[in-house]
Amino acid sequence: MVTVKEIAKLAGVSTATVSRVLNNSGGYSEETKQRIVELLDKHNYQMNVVAKSLRTSHSKTIGIIVPDITNEYFATIALAIENYFYPNGYSIYIYNTSEDPKKESLIIRDLESRGVDGLIYISGTMTVPKQVLKKNLPIVCINQREYMTDEFTVVESDNFQGGFIATEELIKQGCRRIVLLRDKRDIVPMNERLQGYREALIKYDIPFDSELVQHITFDAEHAAKCVRSLIQRKISFDGIFACNDLVAMGALYGLRENKIQVGNEVKVVGFDNISIGHYSYPTLTTINQQKEELGEKASEILLQFIEKKEKPSQSKIVLPVTLVKRETT
């Protein structure tokens, strides 16, 4: 088998340069890289990262834990993380929890036994961070479900602000009785969006009616069912703030079934800004979360944490959200 030294000789560069190319660590021209990669290919060079990770105690891997990779919102964040870490020479283990707390615990054990250098934990409970703390594994959380202590760094969207501007948009478009479709679980982002909703009602002197706050199983099917039920029970409303876009899709479906003109009789705002909202009918007004930036910011902090072995100084980074206005308002 060919060695790094031989490749360096063939390429006419130092062994350090070949190592840097192998580790993707920069400090060489694109042309040099190309030449070295071709030689590595030609001579079928195989670097054994496994052996190397035992020598250096760095495995150059990180783990991502997500609730559901088939939800475009999470997949977009995960892709941004991969795009950040890959050029830095890291590979990504990805795990779906399917919201099963038992599986979450097992995943941590698995990641740890594989010697990952760090962890990005998306939209989970406190269970995992608490376990990880015991084990001194660098972790950055994206979105918090339960309030984290200062021991963890959280990157998240401004959910309060999102709830506020979604509701304000509906009010400005003339709505007075605004249904809030929220996840029935008592989790931080939902509670903060509700706070934003209440704050907007206060600002515009609209009374809060708890009957309009609907706690649902958080998917399109149950959203449609909830809208149907509100109509059957003759609860009047002229606006819906759906706390994510898939739920908004379900709401549109429920309204359509009842021949209610969306945009005229009832206005709707979603949350997340995933691609589905471009192609719904009517197209969906929503709150944009900076999904790529959530992934990138968390990655940047984690990489520093791993490489400088220093806990991040900030415990919370909040990214702003914006209104994306389309046809439903």
Added chain:
Amino acid sequence: MVTVKEIAKLAGVSTATVSRVLNNSGGYSEETKQRIVELLDKHNYQMNVVAKSLRTSHSKTIGIIVPDITNEYFATIALAIENYFYPNGYSIYIYNTSEDPKKESLIIRDLESRGVDGLIYISGTMTVPKQVLKKNLPIVCINQREYMTDEFTVVESDNFQGGFIATEELIKQGCRRIVLLRDKRDIVPMNERLQGYREALIKYDIPFDSELVQHITFDAEHAAKCVRSLIQRKISFDGIFACNDLVAMGALYGLRENKIQVGNEVKVVGFDNISIGHYSYPTLTTINQQKEELGEKASEILLQFIEKKEKPSQSKIVLPVTLVKRETT
């Protein structure tokens, strides 16, 4: 640090049982597992898979290469693969190629250097399988873009049949001039869906008109643009077979802009059956691909390949597709 032997003693089981629990390999009761897991946790046991993989030459990892994890179709397949391998003690590396052939080559080098036991390669070109063959790494492909040789096992949907039944559905609903929206790239699934389309026209004695076969950049935006352009150029049509659901969404959007009544004036069939089609307006008739089954079948074959070190005997497994009838036809 606590050893397996000590844990076994504390749990009152054999060391072999503890090992089996650590490797997730079965052969113990749920209650025993629970007890052992609790002891492992309590004593903060850390198994070093990295060291172990050097001893056994199995890393208990597999790699998945996908074009785009934010497309629900691919994410659903990837999740099915994880759900198959995880209980077998394997972790998953996931890589997005973003359709960049250069990145594909680098990914292979990376996966190989990490000592993965096998690879599932989804909807890519022949480049990677050819590289892998040289290196004796077990691989199973899901969907082929270029025709594979018998050296590789491919699991795919019956694209010809899908094209046929999509077109037949439109014909049965009275369509005579059916637009085919296909990926402009010369790739196998598109060519086979086109063959199915042609076969259905022949069966019902409808002349083939090449003007109706539209080769587009394969996304919703370009589909909408294409529909707009057909209408402007006064090319008459009464049906659209869109070769995936996202493209179908774009087509619905383009028709709506032109105030064309979908389901009456123009009927539409998609392909894939992702969740978006449930919530479009009108809801989308489509061809269901068995996404979970594609992932499971490929996983089953790969696991056998890895553990029995025997090349799969079948080079091609084709899963049937079905029509999901909704409002657009």
